[in-house]
Amino acid sequence: MKILFFILLNFIGIVSNGNPENGNELQINFRHFVGSDSLIFKTKEYVNELGQKYTVTKFKYYISNIQLINDSGKVFSSEEYFLINEDEPQSKGFSVKDVPPGNYKTLSFIIGVDSLRNCSGLQEGALDPIKGMFWAWNTGYIFLKLEGTSESSTAQGGIFEYHIGGFKEPVNAIRKISLEMDSLIFADEVPDSKKIFIKADISQILKQPVSIDFSTMPVVSDMTNAELVANNYSDMFSLIKEK
Amino acid sequence: MKLSYLKIVFLAVFSLIILSAFVIENPYYSISQKDVEIVIPQGFPKPVYDFRKNKMSAEAFTLGRKLFYDPLLSKDNFTSCGTCHLRFAAFAHVDHALSHGIANRIGKRNVPALQNLIWKNEFMADGGINHLDLQPIAPLTSEDEMGETLENVILKLQNDSVYPRLFQTAFGDSIVSTKNMMKALSQFVCLMISSDSKYDKFIAGKVEFTLNEKNGLNLFRAKCSSCHKEPLFTDNSYRNNGLAPDPKLNDIGRKLITGKESDLYKFRVPTLRNIEMTYPYMHDGRFNTLEEVLKYYSEGKFHSTGFDKELTKTTGLTESEKIDLIIFLRTLTDKTFLYDRRFANPL
Numbered sequence: 001m002k003i004l005f006f007i008l009l010n011f012i013g014i015v016s017n018g019n020p021e022n023g024n025e026l027q028i029n030f031r032h033f034v035g036s037d038s039l040i041f042k043t044k045e046y047v048n049e050l051g052q053k054y055t056v057t058k059f060k061y062y063i064s065n066i067q068l069i070n071d072s073g074k075v076f077s078s079e080e081y082f083l084i085n086e087d088e089p090q091s092k093g094f095s096v097k098d099v100p101p102g103n104y105k106t107l108s109f110i111i112g113v114d115s116l117r118n119c120s121g122l123q124e125g126a127l128d129p130i131k132g133m134f135w136a137w138n139t140g141y142i143f144l145k146l147e148g149t150s151e152s153s154t155a156q157g158g159i160f161e162y163h164i165g166g167f168k169e170p171v172n173a174i175r176k177i178s179l180e181m182d183s184l185i186f187a188d189e190v191p192d193s194k195k196i197f198i199k200a201d202i203s204q205i206l207k208q209p210v211s212i213d214f215s216t217m218p219v220v221s222d223m224t225n226a227e228l229v230a231n232n233y234s235d236m237f238s239l240i241k242e243k
Numbered sequence: 244m245k246l247s248y249l250k251i252v253f254l255a256v257f258s259l260i261i262l263s264a265f266v267i268e269n270p271y272y273s274i275s276q277k278d279v280e281i282v283i284p285q286g287f288p289k290p291v292y293d294f295r296k297n298k299m300s301a302e303a304f305t306l307g308r309k310l311f312y313d314p315l316l317s318k319d320n321f322t323s324c325g326t327c328h329l330r331f332a333a334f335a336h337v338d339h340a341l342s343h344g345i346a347n348r349i350g351k352r353n354v355p356a357l358q359n360l361i362w363k364n365e366f367m368a369d370g371g372i373n374h375l376d377l378q379p380i381a382p383l384t385s386e387d388e389m390g391e392t393l394e395n396v397i398l399k400l401q402n403d404s405v406y407p408r409l410f411q412t413a414f415g416d417s418i419v420s421t422k423n424m425m426k427a428l429s430q431f432v433c434l435m436i437s438s439d440s441k442y443d444k445f446i447a448g449k450v451e452f453t454l455n456e457k458n459g460l461n462l463f464r465a466k467c468s469s470c471h472k473e474p475l476f477t478d479n480s481y482r483n484n485g486l487a488p489d490p491k492l493n494d495i496g497r498k499l500i501t502g503k504e505s506d507l508y509k510f511r512v513p514t515l516r517n518i519e520m521t522y523p524y525m526h527d528g529r530f531n532t533l534e535e536v537l538k539y540y541s542e543g544k545f546h547s548t549g550f551d552k553e554l555t556k557t558t559g560l561t562e563s564e565k566i567d568l569i570i571f572l573r574t575l576t577d578k579t580f581l582y583d584r585r586f587a588n589p590l
Binding site: 118119120121122124128129130132134136137138139170171223224 | 296367371372373374375376377380381383384385393394397420421422425426499500501502503
């Protein structure tokens with residue numbers, strides 16, 4: 001029976017390649033850096049553009065509205081919401097399932113949660129308000145949280161805290177990211193599993209177009225400067241090669 | 244012989260009195276499916292709340308009621324939703340200007356009444372919350388109110404000896420989730436419908452108004468109803484009613500939510516149902532009586548920063564007009580709602 005089962009699976013090409021059970025899947029893995037250094041919480045000290053030293057204690061963000069665009073412009077969309085959290089290694093990789101065959105050139109996603117979901121009542125899973133990425137007094141998800149400490153900070157306890165959100169005018173901090181890929185081909189015949197790696201560079205959150213000064217702007221937790229920080233981090237992602 | 248007969252009669256009467264008191268205000272009043280049917284009152288609009296996503300059930304309502312009155316939900320385990328939302332005051336915090344929380348903390352705004360919530364699309368005086376199911380998270384986690392984390396509340400409920408069973412009965416899942424907890428709380432407050440005041444009976448043609456009440460209604464319709472729109476007695480808009488901002492509270496109102504300068508000092512128009520019971524008045528509870536409120540609107544000394552143009556209708560009320568208006572406002576008191584046993588504290 002066991003042998004028969006194996007043969008059957010092998011025939012449709014699953015076991016031999018360690019392939020997904022049905023449909024193509026794209027594994028997206030996030031790697032967190034500060035510049036060219038890997039992110040290490042608390043113990044490792046980094047320096048920002050203004051020469052201010054800092055450590056990082058929290059880094060979380062939502063990835064949603066993932067789209068894959070093939071060479072003829074056809075779009076495949078995923079409906080799922082993912083919360084990437086440096087504190088939870090398993091959260092830093094996820095699979096987009098049932099990708100149709102094709103030669104994909106562009107991967108796009110938004111950092112945050114779209115306005116429709118922000119206005120649809122209580123959500124579950126990654127969007128459960130228990131995850132701490134939710135503003136209770138002014139309904140809406142926090143798209144990205146970066147927290148740490150710096151001697152230069154003027155906030156109590158020498159901390160800095162950037163909680164970025166806002167999905168409706170006049171403050172819309174939703175940012176769409178598009179990454180160009182050399183080639184990501186899912187062939188027609190057999191379901192396949194591919195992996196890609198995306199670098200998220202925290203140093204980019206603190207610079208370009210605005211260099212963030214821990215002494216004058218240690219905390220962003222309402223919407224006043226949310227767009228400023230969102231503009232900074234909209235170029236923090238890039239594709240990297242990794243085995 | 245005669246004496247013992249009297250004794251028996253006395254005992255019987257005495258126990259009847261005790262028994263009747265128990266029946267009238269039985270804290271363990273059990274809820275049937277019929278008790279939780281949502282009945283849309285005659286003349287009311289279609290509710291905003293979508294009951295297809297949260298079907299009313301006796302079990303979920305009962306769970307919601309227990310949660311509402313359970314101080315376990317707060318950080319110090321002493322403060323429940325019902326601490327500040329009092330049933331006999333239409334779930335407002337009568338005689339308290341600003342909200343009270345754990346560790347003697349005082350909040351920034353007057354506790355609103357809870358009634359006819361299924362017709363509201365936004366909540367709080369600044370409209371910051373866009374769904375009823377999300378509303379309880381704000382007071383639960385506010386440092387000035389219940390001061391707890393959502394994570395901890397769920398943990399406490401999960402480790403409780405009773406709650407997992409109640410969640411199982413209500414939702415078929417003994418795992419306590421944010422979603423099911425909020426659904427239960429929503430069911431409890433969704434049923435808080437006030438529609439049986441003397442005003443409602445007058446509109447339905449069941450009772451007559453006195454001359455003063457009639458006069459008050461006509462005045463109300465001429466001067467107040469463009470914001471306090473019948474039958475809900477609010478148009479659910481945000482308006483600047485000209486109150487000078489309290490420099491100690493520095494409450495900017497709806498601007499806090501939208502960031503728009505045009506929303507500075509705007510607050511949601513509150514309903515006037517059961518208004519007699521929900522004093523003090525205004526977003527910061529600055530007026531203790533309806534007389535003070537009408538004096539304010541009548542005098543017309545509005546704060547200069549962008550007060551609502553509708554306010555010009557309310558100025559220059561005579562003393563007898565004020566009296567008639569107040570007499571009318573008292574017809575909005577709904578004793579059927581205020582003494583509804585379904586909402587009594589079961590703990």
